[in-house]
Amino acid sequence: MPVLIAHTISEATEILAENPDATILNGGTDLMVEVNFNHRHPSSVLLLRNVPQLREWSIDSSQQTITIGAGVPYAAMETGAIAAAVPALAQAARTVGSPQIRAAGTMGGNLGTCSPAGDTLPVLSALEATIHLSSQDGERTVPFGEFMVGPKKNSRLQHEIITAVTLPVTGNRQGYSKVGVRNAMVISVASACFAIVDDTPRLAMGSVGPTILRAVKAEKFLAEATKDLDNISDEIAREFGEIASTEARPIDDHRSTAQYRAHAIKVLASRLAVRGTAS
Numbered sequence: 001m002p003v004l005i006a007h008t009i010s011e012a013t014e015i016l017a018e019n020p021d022a023t024i025l026n027g028g029t030d031l032m033v034e035v036n037f038n039h040r041h042p043s044s045v046l047l048l049r050n051v052p053q054l055r056e057w058s059i060d061s062s063q064q065t066i067t068i069g070a071g072v073p074y075a076a077m078e079t080g081a082i083a084a085a086v087p088a089l090a091q092a093a094r095t096v097g098s099p100q101i102r103a104a105g106t107m108g109g110n111l112g113t114c115s116p117a118g119d120t121l122p123v124l125s126a127l128e129a130t131i132h133l134s135s136q137d138g139e140r141t142v143p144f145g146e147f148m149v150g151p152k153k154n155s156r157l158q159h160e161i162i163t164a165v166t167l168p169v170t171g172n173r174q175g176y177s178k179v180g181v182r183n184a185m186v187i188s189v190a191s192a193c194f195a196i197v198d199d200t201p202r203l204a205m206g207s208v209g210p211t212i213l214r215a216v217k218a219e220k221f222l223a224e225a226t227k228d229l230d231n232i233s234d235e236i237a238r239e240f241g242e243i244a245s246t247e248a249r250p251i252d253d254h255r256s257t258a259q260y261r262a263h264a265i266k267v268l269a270s271r272l273a274v275r276g277t278a279s
């Protein structure tokens with residue numbers, strides 16, 4: 001299998017234009033598993049790991065945003081400046097796999113796979129992140145809500161690479177938590193990100209639908225129930241969780257049941273609303 005190695009973003013898009021069937025490889029923690037299990041058979045691979053631009057990140061203080069390169073590994077998000085700017089993303093990154101997976105795995109790969117269980121995706125949904133894509137035709141940005149279109153399906157065009165993600169730096173309370181069959185090295189059976197953005201509560205739910213779902217009714221209820229979003233009462237939080245769980249669309253599968261997932265969302269949502277953490 002030919003491995004095509006890019007050193008810059010423009011080189012990567014050029015290679016992709018010349019080799020439209022090439023499969024993009026970043027950390028390889030999803031793709032190589034699929035190849036090893038004989039589920040995918042790439043005719044060639046475009047390796048992005050040697051593109052330094054994709055591992056850069058920057059904060060725009062005037063816009064109050066952070067832009068994180070698609071090749072920044074989870075390990076770099078767990079602590080430090082990225083974690084301070086987007087605490088929920090750090091919480092999500094800390095729950096991904098093992099230290100080895102977090103050293104190699106990237107948000108670009110999480111977006112490329114677009115599993116409803118992808119840990120960064122509820123954070124990108126709640127914070128209404130923007131995805132940056134690049135190709136020989138130019139650059140475009142897509143709101144996360146329009147990027148993920150189904151289970152393991154996104155709106156990236158075959159000749160585009162995901163280059164970065166822009167998120168707001170809110171300075172307000174936000175948190176991510178997931179439930180799995182054990183405490184570590186686990187794919188979520190339900191996950192949620194709660195965030196306050198522009199004085200408005202947001203809740204995004206993972207692993208309980210074909211895409212990441214926003215709990216719009218629960219968000220509306222909470223916005224109307226209290227103006228003091230930093231001190232949400234247990235009673236309001238409980239109702240918030242109950243409404244959120246009615247908005248989930250969970251299924252039974254090998255990891256869990258729909259009933260347990262709906263219950264888990266109720267607990268995650270209400271705890272995140274009160275404490276900013278569900279643990």
Ligand SMILES: Cc1cc2nc3c(=O)[nH]c(=O)nc-3n(C[C@H](O)[C@H](O)[C@H](O)COP(=O)(O)OP(=O)(O)OC[C@H]3O[C@@H](n4cnc5c(N)ncnc54)[C@H](O)[C@@H]3O)c2cc1C
Nearest residue numbers: 026027028029030031096097106108109110112118119162
């Ligand atoms: C043991 C183990 C545990 C794991 N635990 C978790 C977990 O707890 N939570 C979780 O969310 N995930 C988990 N994963 C899955 C995986 O680690 C993540 O999805 C990770 O984010 C993938 O990133 P990557 O860079 O390795 O992607 P890759 O494997 O390189 O690529 C994944 C997909 O995205 C595409 N892609 C990658 N980069 C780009 C780009 N820049 N532009 C366009 N397409 C791109 C690839 O073509 C491929 O289809 C686990 C995996 C393993 C093996």
